[in-house]
Amino acid sequence: MRGVLVAGGTGALGAGVLRALLEAGYPVTTSWLVEKERDRVESEFAGADGLSLVEADLMEPAGAEAAVEATPDLGAVVNLVGGFAAGPLAHETDIEECERMLRLNLRPGFLLARAAIPRMLEAGGGAYVGVSARPALQPFPGAVAYVTAKGAVLAFVNALDADYRAQGIRCNAILPSVIDTPANRAATPNVDFSKWVPPDEIGRVVRFLVSDESAPTSGAGIPVYGRA
Ligand SMILES: NC(=O)c1ccc[n+]([C@@H]2O[C@H](COP(=O)([O-])OP(=O)(O)OC[C@H]3O[C@@H](n4cnc5c(N)ncnc54)[C@H](OP(=O)(O)O)[C@@H]3O)[C@@H](O)[C@H]2O)c1
Numbered sequence: 770m771r772g773v774l775v776a777g778g779t780g781a782l783g784a785g786v787l788r789a790l791l792e793a794g795y796p797v798t799t800s801w802l803v804e805k806e807r808d809r810v811e812s813e814f815a816g817a818d819g820l821s822l823v824e825a826d827l828m829e830p831a832g833a834e835a836a837v838e839a840t841p842d843l844g845a846v847v848n849l850v851g852g853f854a855a856g857p858l859a860h861e862t863d864i865e866e867c868e869r870m871l872r873l874n875l876r877p878g879f880l881l882a883r884a885a886i887p888r889m890l891e892a893g894g895g896a897y898v899g900v901s902a903r904p905a906l907q908p909f910p911g912a913v914a915y916v917t918a919k920g921a922v923l924a925f926v927n928a929l930d931a932d933y934r935a936q937g938i939r940c941n942a943i944l945p946s947v948i949d950t951p952a953n954r955a956a957t958p959n960v961d962f963s964k965w966v967p968p969d970e971i972g973r974v975v976r977f978l979v980s981d982e983s984a985p986t987s988g989a990g991i992p993v994y995g996r997a
Contacts, residue, residue, distance in 0.1 A: 771842045772842045773845045773979055774846045776846065778800065779968070780850075780969045783810075787810070787814060794819065795819065796821075796842070800823055827880060828880075832880075833880035837888065837895070840855055845893075846896075847979065851877075851922070854912070856897070873918070873922060874921070882897060885897070888907040893937055895901055896940075896978060897938060897939070898942070898975055901944045903994060923990050927942075943992075946995075949962055966995035
C-alpha cells in the first residue's frame with residue numbers, strides 16, 4: 770500500500786480518517802500545527818502501526834512541500850484543512866471575512882496539490898480527496914463566505930480532475946452536512962445528534978476514495994449527509 774498524506778488529520782474529522790486508513794494498513798503521514806493537538810493524536814493512536822506526524826503550516830508553500838516530502842511513497846493526499854463561518858447576510862459580510870474563508874478552504878488544498886502532483890505523476894498515478902460541504906450545493910442563509918469557499922473547493926477538485934484524470938490521478942470531493950464533533954455539539958446542544966454523521970463513517974468513505982476499490986470514480990462530489 771502506498772503512503773497517504775492526511776492534511777489536517779489532527780482535527781475532528783481527522784480522527785475518523787486516520788482510524789479508517791490505519792485499520793486498513795495504509796502508511797499515513799499527518800500534518801500538525803498546534804503542539805497540543807499533535808500530543809493528543811499521538812496518545813489517541815499510540816500503538817497504531819504506520820502513523821507519522823509532520824509539523825507543517827499548510828497556508829505556506831514550504832509547509833505543503835514539507836508535508837509531501839515527509840510522506841514516503843506518496844499515493845494519495847487527503848486535505849481536511851478548512852473552516853466554517855456564518856452569521857451575517859451577504860450585504861453585512863466584510864470582504865476580509867470572505868477572503869479569510871476562501872484562503873482557509875482553498876489555499877492549503879491548492880498548495881498540497883501543487884507539491885504532490887509531480888510525485889504522483891512520476892509514480893504513474895494517485896488520488897486526491899478534498900472536503901467541500903453540502904451548503905456548496907444547498908446554501909442556507911447567513912453563510913455567503915463559507916458557501917462560496919466550499920463551492921470553490923468543489924470547482925477546484927473538478928479542475929484537478931480535468932487536468933490529471935488521463936494521467937491516472939483521481940480527484941474527488943466529499944460533501945459533509947454536519948459532522949458529529951465535540952465543537953458542533955457544544956455550539957448547538959439542543960438538536961438530535963443522531964442525524965449528524967460520525968467522523969468514523971466519513972473516514973471509511975475517504976478510505977474508499979483513496980483505495981483502488983474506487984478506481985473508476987474521479988471528478989465526483991460525494992454526499993456524506995447521514996440522515997439529515
Ligand atoms: N465539522 C463539520 O460539521 C463540517 C461540515 C462540513 C464540512 N467540514 C469540513 O471538514 C473539514 C474538517 O473539519 P473539522 O470539523 O475536522 O475541522 P477542525 O476540527 O477545525 O480541523 C481542522 C484541521 O485543520 C488543521 N489546520 C488548520 N489550519 C491549518 C494550517 N494553516 N496548516 C495546517 N493545518 C491546519 C487543524 O490543525 P490543528 O489541529 O493543529 O489546529 C486541524 O487538524 C474542513 O474542511 C471543514 O470545513 C466540516
